Amino acid sequence: MNSFTLTQATAADEAVRDYAGHEHAAYLGGGTNLVDLMKYNLERPSHLTSLGLLPLTDITSLPDGGLRLGALATNADTAWHPEVEKRYPLLSQTILAGATPQLRNAATNGGNLNQRTRCYYFYDLAAPCNKREPGTGCSALTGPNRVCGVLGTSESCIATNPSDMCVALAALEATVRVQGPNGERTIKFDDYHRLPGDHPEKDNTLEPGELVTAIDLPAEGYADHFTYLKLRDRSSYAFALVSVAVGLKMNGNTIEKARFALGGVAHKPWRDQEAEKMLEGQTASPDLFRKVAAKVFAEAKGYGEGSLHNSFKIELGKRAIVRALKQATEMKYEVNPNVFLNSNP
Amino acid sequence: MSQTIATPPTVRLDSDVVGKPISRPEGPAKVSGAAKYAAEFSVTGPLWYGYVVSSPIAKGKITKIYADEVLAIPGVQQVFSHENVPSLAWFDRAYKDDVAPGGSPFRPLHEPEIMFSQQPVALVVADTFELARYAASVLRIDYDVAEFNTNLEVAAPKAFDAPKGKTGFVPPPKPKGDVEQAYADAPHKVAGEYVHHAQHHNPMEMFGTTVDWLGDGKKMKIYDKTQGAPNVQQYIAKIFGLSKEEARIISKFTGGGFGSGLRPQYQVFMAVLAALELEHSVRVVMDRSQMFSMGHRPHTVQDIRLASDDQGYLQAMEHNALAETSQFEDETETVVNWSGILYKVPNSQFDYKLTKIDVNTPADMRAPGAATGSFAIESAIDELSYKAGRDPLDFRLLNYTYTDPTENKPFSSKRLDDCYHEGAKRFGWDQRNPEPRSMRDENGLLVGWGVAAGCWDASMQKAAAKAVLAADGHLTVSSATNDQGAGTYVIMTQMAAQTLGLPLAQVTFELGDTEMPEAPVQGGSWTANSVGAAVKDACQAVGKKLLKLAQKMDDSPLAGVDFEDVQFADGHIRANEDISRSVAIADILAASGEAKIEAEGKAGPNPINMLKYSMHSHNAVFVEVKVDEDLGTIHVTRVVDAVAAGRIMNPKTARSQVLGGVVWGIGMALMEEAYLNNDLGRYVNHNYAEYHIPVNADIKKIDVIFVEEEDDIASPIGVKGVGEIGMLGVAAAVANAVYHATGKRVRELPLTIDKLL
Ligand SMILES: Cc1cc2nc3c(=O)[nH]c(=O)nc-3n(C[C@H](O)[C@H](O)[C@H](O)COP(=O)(O)OP(=O)(O)OC[C@H]3O[C@@H](n4cnc5c(N)ncnc54)[C@H](O)[C@@H]3O)c2cc1C
């Protein structure tokens, strides 16, 4: 770990100024990802702007019926917040499907958005990795890549965004509020994370020095028809191989509005708006769900066969979509985010 | 979870403490943090920290180390590498430890050649841990990269018969009859290839060593994480030319080992090297990724052919295994022999080969070889039972053997049949619908029930112990053995208390210091019986002295009574014939005027028994799985593990061993695998987040049954040990249950989601 200086900012603009005033600065949220990366010697900031004292921990209702999640609210406080549980149970479920209670108690919403990939090679200085060191190559293209993506990949990087929470935020069509050296702006969630293209080193569209201050949820929370299905290598404390977050508005057996996103398959939470439209106005049926699933993965590309390679995610992803849509339409399970009935008998 | 002793064959007395579920005396120290592990000991003077630099390449040569750049950093004390390590022992045999396999052991920092990825290439020593780690991260090293191969399949054509060389390795059994003909003629047959990949032990505690430099000459206290202090001592003494007194190894607590601590690991070499060279206290601890640089359960491919007649009697068995080893050592396990020991077959043949790839030498890992072989044979037996139209449990009972077919010897004891019966009863096996895909739960998930058996050695090793009875009546017994969490502290305390009839509170057992009488490494499930017998012997020797002293007392009620005719109970020595003839031990001590009474005891294998008998522990495992067929998810919802391992010294700690074994087996079955990248020649998921072992949510109901055996042939104290046996059969039983649930046979571990799609 390199030595570094640290400032504890007490206001957002102070944090932004502090960051701008240092070379190689980084924002420090809960530190559950950044500090690991520093210990692994992958990120070497020489200055940390600590956000721990920023007054951005509140969760408040918005005039348009939405909800604002402070960037410094912890993942745990967000998941267990009564308004979130009541109006956005999908968000609660996704957060609680991630990591462990200890991590969720420390992790912040802003940090969760900006956590980096779990691709094995990104974490291993002995392996070439374009995301870590642009131009060195991508070890995952041919090596074990079970953790990597099959949608929207590029020849320079096939990494996935590891967040569970972000999958729900994509389905819920959240908006990210940021503040930077040039003032404040908002970013639609779909535009927040990016595909790797030729620049896998860039995970998202934040400009240097921009600070996430809040996440705004629109009024619609799909509290009557939702599900988060997370498939992974063990029942807890594992990242998703494939996950699906679904929010539906139903009228009888007819789907009026459909939003869904996938985790574990792409460099960003994967949404397919055409596939969502295929559901709207239609009667829920396994056939329809299968067609939708096929559409989502129509252009998927697997990287090798066998357990260590990720081609299986294409079939698994389709099945996961079908199951998740079924669960969300039927809501035939107790809404208790602590019990993942979907994959855990 | 529950646990029972089924049909105890031995009558227990209320006063007995052996056989009781006594809690560990060291438990409170462990949970309160007072128990110190190797990297937690304080030293007398200031302490420096060493951080190991690991090779990023799998094969090649170091051409340059830019040590000067790092030495220029204030606070960095030294950079050790092959360039500046003093000439140590000349011969590589000095690097051979007690449990080394054949070949030439790895010599850390000895030469510029790289033989495996993550090979330790340098040690940076600095004033603080953080500085050492930072300096290690910026140390530049140039390499000449050579071509390498880490792929077992590519190396398979160069396979060779596994050589002898490692203590305890038993070559495959001799062939019997005509397998080809019998297989061709038989009506029911299966042939399959069974595979598992490299697995790393990953104990919680990282390997670490603290060397306390005491100043005068070369005397040190070396606190090391190991499963055997004496093994480390002789290794360090030989390499550095130290006397045994100079190389004192202390290892009071070991935070899990599972075999990874049987051989001395490189951090102890590094720490001692740095301490001797710098004449300073030094600590070296591996990081988690470096825990993947050591030995591992070798990737093994097994081919099995089995055939039975119409009634289900086995006619032919062929079991061949091919395992990886390093370029420099031939790590051998006993893999295929168990199949021959478990079943009666007129025609059989076995083969076990190794092939060399560019990795570090594999190592023993919990039930080494048996876990490997058991997965394959118990899967194949299951497959054949369906072909032969028999219930998998009946099929096993039909082919049961009361003698060891591989050596034509009787078993010293074997109650595997009772394990099957007791386990089946507890599990409710008679409710099983034999048809695959026939059972579902209330949520519509497929339910499968599977069974498998296991077999492990009951072996004795040479061990010694010392017992000291102080004038105040407190008994302290010691042996340089180890407790990696198995319960050694408590069972040895029980054994000592029982032998001298003292209350547990009056007995202390100490271990993990080479100044104590020698004991073998803790492995192979031999500690309980070997060290236990030595403890008993030492305490009996004290007992004999006590009796003599009692007989010297005025009007001794024990006058003229032989040692064989007395009992030690309730703090007294009593004549068996008439227990009113008794003397309190406290009175004997007082009358004798001695400050203490001490004696040493020994135990070891009995060569005559070994010639005459086959000595093994056994188990039968019953597993229920629930499978979500669309999504490929498997959950193990119920396990019954019935174990026959001689006498159970402490059902509480023994049960914990078996529970841990079952969890281990579930991990092996469902998720454990070190991902080897053959382009990089390197394991890539080297952390706890991506190398998956079970978490609480993966573990549901586990029942443990002990079917006790009376066996004074396998061990003078009737004990066979339970460290390994509990995990055997688990992986196969899971795979068999998955077949019963889904009709799909998976022959490659782990059974991850993708394998069921
Ligand atoms: C072992 C392990 C298992 C895990 N399992 C899961 C899992 O199953 N599912 C899952 O979703 N997650 C999982 N996580 C990840 C966890 O959710 C993230 O580490 C956490 O959300 C990051 O939040 P933080 O506040 O600690 O971020 P930090 O570590 O503080 O920061 C992460 C990144 O975000 C930046 N940052 C932080 N706050 C802001 C801000 N306000 N504005 C701009 N940039 C900011 C930092 O500079 C840094 O680059 C796991 C983590 C670990 C260590």
Ligand code: SF4
């Ligand atoms: S997939 Fe991306 S993160 Fe992984 S090795 Fe390739 S470039 Fe690096």
